[in-house]
Amino acid sequence: MTTGEPGWDPGPDPFPQDDIRRIADFEYLDELKFLRHAKVHVRKTPESLxxxxxxxxxxxxVHLKDGGSRRLTIKAPRGLFTDLASVPQALWAFAGPIGRHLEASVVHDYLYMAWTDFRDTGHPSLGRNRHFADAMFLAGMTVSKVAMRCPMYLAVRTVGGFVFRRKPYSLKQRMEDWLPLLDDGHGRSG
Structure with a gap:
């Protein structure tokens, strides 16, 4: 679902329309490229530079529960803000915000934000979309050979629902706030 309004377009729905059984053949297609803002600090969740x-x-x-399968590509868009991996600082001795899990974490962040552009909070597919986002996170960490992938996956399955359901904004709203920060020199003078 896209709107006719000018501005950022969320593009195609990144979520499978059916229940998934498993994810296979996971691969990263691009290099992960960040900007770290020098002066601009986003004060809206996720607070990030x-x-x-x-x-x-x-x-x-994506292998579906009905027996079918299909190839799926997901694009975390240029301009997306991220807090990298959402690991509380008290747990950084085990897994910090940066590590082999970084790429999977960024796409997971995107999916946790993106569902707001495609679903109402009461939509019956809400749980299915969250399950897919978490399964994608595990598949990405498996390909990246993350040693702590099972505890990290269990953490998002345990506490991620609170974050997933409670966002008072859409990704479209945030991207329209965030893209100008990227395009105006990302807070660097001179």
């Missing part, structure tokens, strides 16, 4: 400087795509085969 990090912004994607280019689109970041992943591809996978």
């Amino acid at each position: 990090w912004q994607l400087a280019a689109d970041f795509r992943v591809a996978m085969t």
Whole structure:
């Protein structure tokens, strides 16, 4: 669903329309490119200095519960702000915001924000979309050989629902706030 209004377009729905059984053949298609803002600090969730400087795509085969499968590509868009991996500082001794899980974390952040552009909070597919986002996170960490992937996956399955359901904004609203920060020199003078 896209609007006819000018501004950022969320593009195609990144979520499978059916229940998934598993994800296979996961691959990263692009290099992850960030800008770290020197003076601009976004005070809206996610509070961050990090912004994607280019689109970041992943591809996978999604095997559906009905027996079918299809190839799916997801694009975290240029301009997206991220807090990298949303790991509380008290746990950084085990897994910090940067590590082998970084790429999967950024796409997971995107999916946790993107569902707001395609679903109402009461939509019956809300749980299915969150399950897919979390399964994609695990598949990405598996490909990246993250040692702590099972505890990290269990953490997002345990507490991620609160974050997933409670966003008072859409990604479209945020991207329209965030893209000008990327395009105006990202807070650097001179």
